[in-house]
Amino acid sequence: MVDSIRVALLGAGTVGSQTARLIVEQADELERRVGARVELAGVAVLDPSQISDPWIDRALLTDQTLELTERDDVDIVVELIGGLEPARTFVLSALNHGASVVTANKALLAKHGPELYEAARKNGVDIYFEAAVGGAIPIVRPLRESMTGDRITRIMGIVNGTTNYILDEMTTKGLDFATVLKDAQAKGFAEADPTADIGGFDAAAKAAIMATLAFHRDVRMDDVHVEGIEHVTDSDIAAARAMNRVIKLLAVVEQDSENGAISAGVYPVMLPADHQLAKVSGSFNAVFVEGEASDDLMFYGRGAGGAPTASAVAGDIVTVARHRVAGTTGPDIPLYSQAPMADAADGESSYMLRLSVADNVGVLAKVSEIFANHGVSIRALQQLPDEDEQGNHELWITTHSVTDRVIRETAEDVAQAKDTSSVLSIMRVFEDAQ
Amino acid sequence: MVDSIRVALLGAGTVGSQTARLIVEQADELERRVGARVELAGVAVLDPSQISDPWIDRALLTDQTLELTERDDVDIVVELIGGLEPARTFVLSALNHGASVVTANKALLAKHGPELYEAARKNGVDIYFEAAVGGAIPIVRPLRESMTGDRITRIMGIVNGTTNYILDEMTTKGLDFATVLKDAQAKGFAEADPTADIGGFDAAAKAAIMATLAFHRDVRMDDVHVEGIEHVTDSDIAAARAMNRVIKLLAVVEQDSENGAISAGVYPVMLPADHQLAKVSGSFNAVFVEGEASDDLMFYGRGAGGAPTASAVAGDIVTVARHRVAGTTGPDIPLYSQAPMADAADGESSYMLRLSVADNVGVLAKVSEIFANHGVSIRALQQLPDEDEQGNHELWITTHSVTDRVIRETAEDVAQAKDTSSVLSIMRVFEDAQ
Numbered sequence: 014m015v016d017s018i019r020v021a022l023l024g025a026g027t028v029g030s031q032t033a034r035l036i037v038e039q040a041d042e043l044e045r046r047v048g049a050r051v052e053l054a055g056v057a058v059l060d061p062s063q064i065s066d067p068w069i070d071r072a073l074l075t076d077q078t079l080e081l082t083e084r085d086d087v088d089i090v091v092e093l094i095g096g097l098e099p100a101r102t103f104v105l106s107a108l109n110h111g112a113s114v115v116t117a118n119k120a121l122l123a124k125h126g127p128e129l130y131e132a133a134r135k136n137g138v139d140i141y142f143e144a145a146v147g148g149a150i151p152i153v154r155p156l157r158e159s160m161t162g163d164r165i166t167r168i169m170g171i172v173n174g175t176t177n178y179i180l181d182e183m184t185t186k187g188l189d190f191a192t193v194l195k196d197a198q199a200k201g202f203a204e205a206d207p208t209a210d211i212g213g214f215d216a217a218a219k220a221a222i223m224a225t226l227a228f229h230r231d232v233r234m235d236d237v238h239v240e241g242i243e244h245v246t247d248s249d250i251a252a253a254r255a256m257n258r259v260i261k262l263l264a265v266v267e268q269d270s271e272n273g274a275i276s277a278g279v280y281p282v283m284l285p286a287d288h289q290l291a292k293v294s295g296s297f298n299a300v301f302v303e304g305e306a307s308d309d310l311m312f313y314g315r316g317a318g319g320a321p322t323a324s325a326v327a328g329d330i331v332t333v334a335r336h337r338v339a340g341t342t343g344p345d346i347p348l349y350s351q352a353p354m355a356d357a358a359d360g361e362s363s364y365m366l367r368l369s370v371a372d373n374v375g376v377l378a379k380v381s382e383i384f385a386n387h388g389v390s391i392r393a394l395q396q397l398p399d400e401d402e403q404g405n406h407e408l409w410i411t412t413h414s415v416t417d418r419v420i421r422e423t424a425e426d427v428a429q430a431k432d433t434s435s436v437l438s439i440m441r442v443f444e445d446a447q
Numbered sequence: 448m449v450d451s452i453r454v455a456l457l458g459a460g461t462v463g464s465q466t467a468r469l470i471v472e473q474a475d476e477l478e479r480r481v482g483a484r485v486e487l488a489g490v491a492v493l494d495p496s497q498i499s500d501p502w503i504d505r506a507l508l509t510d511q512t513l514e515l516t517e518r519d520d521v522d523i524v525v526e527l528i529g530g531l532e533p534a535r536t537f538v539l540s541a542l543n544h545g546a547s548v549v550t551a552n553k554a555l556l557a558k559h560g561p562e563l564y565e566a567a568r569k570n571g572v573d574i575y576f577e578a579a580v581g582g583a584i585p586i587v588r589p590l591r592e593s594m595t596g597d598r599i600t601r602i603m604g605i606v607n608g609t610t611n612y613i614l615d616e617m618t619t620k621g622l623d624f625a626t627v628l629k630d631a632q633a634k635g636f637a638e639a640d641p642t643a644d645i646g647g648f649d650a651a652a653k654a655a656i657m658a659t660l661a662f663h664r665d666v667r668m669d670d671v672h673v674e675g676i677e678h679v680t681d682s683d684i685a686a687a688r689a690m691n692r693v694i695k696l697l698a699v700v701e702q703d704s705e706n707g708a709i710s711a712g713v714y715p716v717m718l719p720a721d722h723q724l725a726k727v728s729g730s731f732n733a734v735f736v737e738g739e740a741s742d743d744l745m746f747y748g749r750g751a752g753g754a755p756t757a758s759a760v761a762g763d764i765v766t767v768a769r770h771r772v773a774g775t776t777g778p779d780i781p782l783y784s785q786a787p788m789a790d791a792a793d794g795e796s797s798y799m800l801r802l803s804v805a806d807n808v809g810v811l812a813k814v815s816e817i818f819a820n821h822g823v824s825i826r827a828l829q830q831l832p833d834e835d836e837q838g839n840h841e842l843w844i845t846t847h848s849v850t851d852r853v854i855r856e857t858a859e860d861v862a863q864a865k866d867t868s869s870v871l872s873i874m875r876v877f878e879d880a881q
Contacts (some may be wrong), residue, residue: 034594035740045783046595046663143593149741153584153594159577159585161480162469162761229480305584306469307748307758314744324741327596332778341775344766349479 018047018334019054021081023103024093027319028054028117028144028326030066032091035327037068047334054088055081082106088337089330090225092116101125108132108140113337115329117144117322120209123218123234126225128244130346139342141329146219147172147298150314151320151328156226156302158344163304165227167267170300171293172219173315175203175210176242176262179279180250181294184259189247202296213241213279220264223300224277228268230350238278238357245281249438252367252409258283258442259291274355283365358418363392363444366374366407366420367437368427372400376433380408383430387423389415408434411442452481452768453488455515455546457537458527461753462551462578462760463490464500466525469761471502473554475605481768484665488522489515516540522771523764526550535559536543542566542574547771549763551578551756555642557652557668559657566779575763580653581606583755584748590660590736592778597738601701604734605727606653608750609637609644610676610696614715615728618693623681636730645714647675647696654698657734658711662702664784679715683872686801686843692717692876693725706728708789716876717799717876756766792852797826797878800854801871802842802861806834810867814842817864821857823849842868845876 020036023031036043036051043051053073056321058064061074068280075081082090082103090107092114094100100121107114109132116122116409122129122145133140143153146172156165171177175197182193194211197203209215217237224232242262261284266277283292289311298316303309315321336342377396384391390413397407412420424436456463470477477485487507492498495508507517516524516537526548528534534555540546543566549554556563556579567574577587581604590599593864605611609631616627628645631637633657643649651671658666660723676696687694692716697716700711723745726735732750737743749755770776804810809832818825824847831841846854858870 031740039596039598043596046781048781082721149738149745151589154593156587158766159588159759159762160513162471162473162477162763162764164476166630303756304583306465306754306761308752308755310584310746310748312744312746318742320740322737323741324597325593327740328593329596330590331595335778339775339778341773344769344773347454347480347482 015049015338017050017052017178018088018337019052019086020089020091020330021054021084021087021092022056022091023078023081025056025058025064025066025069027324028322029093030069031319031323032093032326033066034068035323036330043331045139045220046331048338049334051330051334054084054086057081078103079106082112083184087112087335088114089115091326091330092118093247093326095120096117097121097124104129105132108136108138111136111138113139113333115326115333117143117326119215119218119222120312123221126222127231127348129286137342139333139336141333141343143329144322144325146222147300147312147313148318149311149324150298150300150316151325152223152300152312153226155312156223157346160302160304160307163306165268165302165304167265167269167303168223168300169263169265169290170298171261171290172264172298172300172316173197173210173216173262174296174298175207176216177293177297178202178243178295179211180242180260180262180417183250183375184254189249190243190245196231207325211241211243216262216264216279220266220277220279222436223264224275224344226265227266228275228352229347230275230352231348232275232354233276236277236354238280240280242281244438246438249367249440252365253283256283256365257286259286260440261290263290269355273352275352276355276357276360278357278360281440283440285444358416360417361414362417362440363414364412364420364439365442366410366424366439368410368434369401369405369437370434371432372404373433379430379433380427383426384410384423387419387426389419389423407437449483449662449772451484451486452522452771453486453520454523454525454764455488455518455521456490456525456527457496457512457515459490459492459500459503459588460527462756463501463527465753465757466527466760467500468502469757470764477765480765482772485764485768485770488518488520491515511768512537513540516546517544521546523549523767524548525760525764527760528552529554531555531558538563539566542570542572543578545570547573547767549575549577549760549767551760553579553649553652553656559654560656560666561782567593568779571776573767573770575767575777577763578756578759580656580736581746582748582750582752583758584732584734584746584750586657586734586746588655589659589746591780594736594738595621595740599702599736599738600704601699601737602657602661603697603699603724604696604732605724606698606732606734606750607644607650607696608732608785609641610650610729611731612636612672612725613645614676614679614694614696617681617684618688621681624677624679639671645675646675647676650696650698650713654700654711654713658700659696659782660780661700662709662784662786663781664709664786665782666709666788670711670788674714676715678872680872683801684875686799687717690717690799691720692873693720695724697724702786702787707786709786710791710794712791712794715775715874717874719878729782738801781785794851795848796851797848797876798846798854798873799876800844800858800873802844802868803839803871804842804868805866806838806840813864813867814861817860818844818857821853821860823853841871854871
């Protein structure tokens with residue numbers, strides 16, 4: 014008979030603090046849900062003197078993290094430090110000392126996940142990480158359990174709130190990227206070093222985790238093709254708007270139904286303005302999951318923030334605590350698939366290219382010929398009336414479906430023809446309605 | 448070491464047939480996910496000679512259901528018969544003989560759920576029912592596990608595809624209820640006896656299940672206040688459209704943050720046309736969940752249909768099979784809350800009333816006085832220019848928030864004033880943006 018489940022918290026930032034609050038404020042409720050008292054056993058932080066949350070007993074604070082992860086009386090270690098090291102060392106220490114782990118650390122899982130899952134399995138403990146993807150949104154558990162009787166074909170989502178906020182602001186206020194980023198940083202919606210977010214790396218980590226769960230294959234950060242939003246200009250946004258489209262940074266993972274190859278990518282995409290993902294605004298996240306039998310599912314909610322993320326962490330704590338009380342663990346993460354990773358250059362999509370072309374007779378014919386030479390079929394073409402200072406016009410070309418490799422080669426040839434044309438931007442266009 | 452998990456299927460209709468297909472066609476995949484072979488042990492149907500699905504081995508067919516549920520070599524009984532009896536007898540037989548149960552039977556769970564959960568707990572087996580609410584949408588597992596570290600405040604959803612389809616057709620095609628119902632029946636989107644759907648009872652069963660999981664209290668079908676769509680007229684639809692609103696049948700369960708009282712209801716509601724639920728069309732379902740920490744979450748997908756529902760059933764089979772292999776069970780469903788059920792008459796909402804009023808001086812004053820006498824504050828009032836054959840005009844009144852009791856009393860007084868006015872319809876209006 015287990016009387017209490019003792020939880021060690023690593024990190025007491027916005028998520029850690031809210032997690033502590035949920036555990037302490039809901040102690041009676043959680044006890045009845047779990048069948049044992051859920052208590053904080055310790056809270057490890059860099060500087061205990063900086064912590065003043067009323068729900069964190071100061072006697073529990075320590076800066077000796079490894080002492081906490083090694084303690085025999087700790088059942089669950091909740092890692093909310095983020096980053097690769099020392100988080101990885103702490104998580105492994107916890108698992109190897111017989112504690113289950115709850116973590117929100119997508120970077121760690123996207124880099125070392127399979128080793129950590131194996132360490133948990135070997136030690137007969139749990140590792141749960143609902144908060145690592147989509148903040149408050151239950152997406153990990155549905156992929157890990159609810160959909161395991163089906164064949165997932167594709168997952169497509171907005172999984173980074175910072176970039177979604179920035180693109181949103183650029184779209185609704187007509188501001189340029191640098192201005193919006195600066196404002197987002199001032200408001201705390203973007204980090205001082207925003208590279209992980211705007212470079213697409215945070216979304217890529219989440220893509221790797223989702224692909225691993227969906228396709229039962231070891232997919233890492235390095236397997237994900239990443240393009241961020243740093244090159245998205247206000248002119249791209251204006252062009253999208255003129256075409257009744259919206260630009261979103263999407264994480265897309267899919268498995269080819271014919272050859273089984275898995276692809277995982279993060280890139281800005283132009284979506285029809287009435288697409289469900291086009292309407293996901295600000296810091297909200299949304300994930301579409303397509304299954305062979307389930308058809309389309311969508312999960313939507315707050316992708317970040319202290320309390321929302323803590324909601325997911327606390328749900329994992331309750332789940333893992335119940336397992337400890339029952340003397341069991343949840344399902345492990347079976348990674349049996351040997352499916353190949355697709356080459357990102359083979360990925361197919363429609364594209365929109367913004368070109369700058371000289372205003373002379375024959376330039377359209379020349380550009381069209383370059384596209385034709387590469388076998389790229391043009392779906393729509395539009396030349397803007399306005400001239401720039403050099404007397405050039407913008408030319409917008411939307412293609413039919415073509416591989417990434419071919420569109421890059423085509424764009425290179427267009428860029429070569431310097432006397433007549435240059436490439437302003439290339440962006441994927443998804444037209445399938447949702 | 449468990450070599451195989453043997454599954455008995457009760458019922459081989461559209462969902463049963465697709466469940467069998469997923470098990471048989473994905474046998475190798477499921478074996479690697481579960482760690483043991485998942486096999487059909489038997490398929491009980493009323494008339495085995497009627498079954499011709501290529502993936503169901505004819506040797507497995509039987510019409511002796513209890514022989515199947517009592518067999519020692521059956522690990523999981525999948526109940527897809529529906530209805531109260533004999534489904535309840537079969538499920539209890541399975542649980543009492545040591546088999547875990549997977550069911551999609553919302554009517555059974557809304558009526559006898561807590562007894563069945565207790566029977567499962569007592570016998571040390573699982574009862575899983577993801578498909579009972581929202582078809583393919585993972586909503587049961589998120590409520591049962593993901594959100595158990597948070598306090599759920601409200602759930603609001605479109606959980607019946609038939610009524611959503613009918614209201615959709617009435618809205619987009621301007622047809623009346625009877626015409627659309629007949630067409631839906633011809634197309635197989637509505638049952639020959641459509642009472643359970645259009646009367647709101649199917650949605651009410653789902654509301655009871657969601658309330659039970661969310662609030663940890665025994666909430667049954669009889670606790671749910673039910674209004675169907677059978678009285679929704681094309682005039683109501685037209686009035687909604689004129690106000691830029693859409694009529695949806697919603698299941699709403701909530702817990703009062705002050706007195707803890709739980710309310711559960713199903714009723715047609717006018718939503719702003721740009722509300723996320725307003726855009727859920729046809730047979731799709733969508734469920735909003737509001738948590739204290741998580742904030743708004745939305746789950747969206749196919750609420751019915753053979754393959755989508757089978758996706759949820761198969762996910763439960765895998766989950767339960769993994770538990771059998773590990774010699775454990777999932778969390779039980781703790782129903783510790785003694786919170787009172789709120790009286791539906793105390794439920795507050797804005798309302799829209801459509802009245803028919805005589806075209807004479809003073810009628811507006813008289814109607815306004817009745818509302819004022821009941822303390823009902825009018826937010827908007829609109830008199831239509833057109834006269835009917837009796838020379839009466841339609842008067843649309845939208846109120847501020849008021850209890851159901853008071854609006855009914857007010858409407859009764861309006862109806863009493865027969866010489867001047869009568870009540871055409873009363874409907875809730877939700878204005879809060881999502």
